[in-house]
Amino acid sequence: MIDSEMVVDKKDGKSSMLNGRFEVILPAERWERVPSWGGASFGVSHVYRPSTVEQLQAIFELARRSGRSVGLRGGGNSYGDAAMNDENILLDLRRMTRVLDWDPENGRISLEPGVTLQQLWQYVLEDGWWPPVVTGTMKTTIGGCAAMNVHGKNAWQVGPIGEHILEFDLLLPSGEIITCNREENRDVFFAAIGGFGVLGCFTRITLQLKRVYSGLLDVETCSLPHLDAMFDYFAENVPRSDYIVGWMDAFARGRSLGRGDVHRANYLPPGADPNPSQTLRLDNQHLPDTILGIVPKSIMWLFMRPFTNNLGTRFVNGGKYWAGRLTGVKRYRQPHAAFHFLLDYIPNWKKAYGPGGLIQYQPFVPRENAREAFREILRLCQRRGLPNYLTVLKRHRPDEFLMTHGLDGFSMAMDFRITPGNRERIVALVKELDEIVLAANGRFYFAKDSTLRPQIARAYLGEEAVAKFKALKQRCDPDNLLQTNLWRRIFEP
Numbered sequence: 001m002i003d004s005e006m007v008v009d010k011k012d013g014k015s016s017m018l019n020g021r022f023e024v025i026l027p028a029e030r031w032e033r034v035p036s037w038g039g040a041s042f043g044v045s046h047v048y049r050p051s052t053v054e055q056l057q058a059i060f061e062l063a064r065r066s067g068r069s070v071g072l073r074g075g076g077n078s079y080g081d082a083a084m085n086d087e088n089i090l091l092d093l094r095r096m097t098r099v100l101d102w103d104p105e106n107g108r109i110s111l112e113p114g115v116t117l118q119q120l121w122q123y124v125l126e127d128g129w130w131p132p133v134v135t136g137t138m139k140t141t142i143g144g145c146a147a148m149n150v151h152g153k154n155a156w157q158v159g160p161i162g163e164h165i166l167e168f169d170l171l172l173p174s175g176e177i178i179t180c181n182r183e184e185n186r187d188v189f190f191a192a193i194g195g196f197g198v199l200g201c202f203t204r205i206t207l208q209l210k211r212v213y214s215g216l217l218d219v220e221t222c223s224l225p226h227l228d229a230m231f232d233y234f235a236e237n238v239p240r241s242d243y244i245v246g247w248m249d250a251f252a253r254g255r256s257l258g259r260g261d262v263h264r265a266n267y268l269p270p271g272a273d274p275n276p277s278q279t280l281r282l283d284n285q286h287l288p289d290t291i292l293g294i295v296p297k298s299i300m301w302l303f304m305r306p307f308t309n310n311l312g313t314r315f316v317n318g319g320k321y322w323a324g325r326l327t328g329v330k331r332y333r334q335p336h337a338a339f340h341f342l343l344d345y346i347p348n349w350k351k352a353y354g355p356g357g358l359i360q361y362q363p364f365v366p367r368e369n370a371r372e373a374f375r376e377i378l379r380l381c382q383r384r385g386l387p388n389y390l391t392v393l394k395r396h397r398p399d400e401f402l403m404t405h406g407l408d409g410f411s412m413a414m415d416f417r418i419t420p421g422n423r424e425r426i427v428a429l430v431k432e433l434d435e436i437v438l439a440a441n442g443r444f445y446f447a448k449d450s451t452l453r454p455q456i457a458r459a460y461l462g463e464e465a466v467a468k469f470k471a472l473k474q475r476c477d478p479d480n481l482l483q484t485n486l487w488r489r490i491f492e493p
């Protein structure tokens with residue numbers, strides 16, 4: 001299919017020499033409008049959807065001949081511009097979904113990059129395994145997760161997903177495929193994981209999964225009255241939990257600043273589930289199709305729409321917090337999928353944010369500075385009249401990856417609604433927030449980013465790490481064929 005397009009181009013006489021390079025004009029029917037996940041920005045790209053490594057190689061060749069760069073895209077769940085490549089080629093990898101090898105005795109699996117977390121857990125759960133790290137949505141692909149080195153609600157326990165990747169094959173833009181692990185091509189291994197898709201394209205990823213003895217988790221939830229209580233809860237419960245996540249009401253002020261709910265969960269030890277073969281079955285993991293057994297979830301975003309503004313969200317957040325206060329501490333058993341993929345409960349919930357979409361800002365701050373930095377951030381957002389609508393607190397640990405966002409501390413993910421009236425004010429606010437995060441020795445996360453400026457990235461990553469990454473980029477991709485909007489915005493302004 002790809003070859004014939006090149007032939008058609010030539011037959012049509014659309015080929016020419018440009019600056020000594022053979023130029024192929026790409027067919028107009030490949031143009032597609034491509035959004036950021038949050039819908040706050042759009043671009044247009046030539047989109048290709050290869051299903052084999054050979055097709056991938058052919059597209060790189062086509063890119064070289066057409067003078068276009070190539071961006072990689074998995075499920076397109078990065079909030080900002082990480083999986084966009086305006087006016088150039090975009091490779092959508094969601095057709096590369098084969099399971100290449102599965103060892104249910106040892107929990108090792110080799111996957112093509114387009115396999116989603118949903119496909120993965122559904123494939124392995126009945127054999128008693130679960131992905132060691134999952135994101136808040138199961139629609140992410142394993143290639144996209146590796147490229148961003150994603151973390152879960154257990155980040156302080158098990159690190160990011162890269163710590164569970166045993167090996168991968170990386171297709172370089174030259175067409176060469178290199179195998180990388182902790183011994184072979186070690187430097188590329190620690191840079192391509194978290195390297196946001198600009199060193200090469202993962203074509204095979206081998207992952208070590210986590211053994212589970214039940215399809216259920218022991219879950220505890222409770223509401224906490226302020227930020228200090230939230231941090232104290234984490235400090236007390238981190239040593240005895242497998243997962244913890246906090247939700248905060250960014251509208252609460254004064255003594256109540258940072259109030260919210262926490263959810264923590266533990267795996268069931270062997271023997272604790274009387275009927276594991278039942279609970280591990282997929283039938284017991286499905287998310288419900290309706291809310292309260294009546295409202296189809298597919299239209300729930302329409303009901304959320306009138307509340308997705310400052311007044312409505314203040315009201316909803318307050319109600320959620322007080323409902324939690326009244327019911328007190330709750331303990332129950334919950335299927336893995338229901339605990340992890342809360343954000344998939346309501347399909348298309350982002351549409352409730354309206355046509356301007358949303359951006360996310362997720363700073364990571366060392367443990368000793370996080371409490372004060374996050375207090376300052378929440379207050380500043382309120383002072384600027386721009387409180388965020390969804391605020392999520394997680395605990396993390398440092399890791400060995402070159403472009404890491406990980407550190408011994410906390411992250412606070414914040415969703416900001418974008419409207420024509422507030423876009424510039426949000427950009428100005430984020431600049432102020434960047435300074436708070438940098439002063440607290442914090443870091444940022446490319447998967448969530450829409451606003452980071454080159455000097456801020458250099459300041460937190462360090463000149464040495466950036467230079468090392470650029471040297472590897474030169475080695476893996478000397479013609480700078482692999483690019484994204486994010487790459488150009490931050491590293492090649």
Ligand SMILES: Cc1cc2nc3c(=O)[nH]c(=O)nc-3n(C[C@H](O)[C@H](O)[C@H](O)COP(=O)(O)OP(=O)(O)OC[C@H]3O[C@@H](n4cnc5c(N)ncnc54)[C@H](O)[C@@H]3O)c2cc1C
Pocket residue numbers: 037071072073074075076077078079082083093113114134135136137139140141142143144145147148149150151152153196197198200201202203343447448484
């Ligand atoms: C609702 C929601 C919840 C989320 N929760 C979390 C969370 O809990 N934790 C977390 O860490 N993140 C979270 N994220 C962010 C998300 O996990 C990351 O952005 C992830 O990278 C998305 O995977 P994707 O397959 O959609 O990749 P995309 O967004 O399509 O791409 C991500 C990056 O990977 C590169 N890439 C894609 N495929 C390949 C490949 N085969 N080889 C090399 N590079 C490739 C792309 O160029 C891009 O730079 C969440 C996002 C959403 C929308």
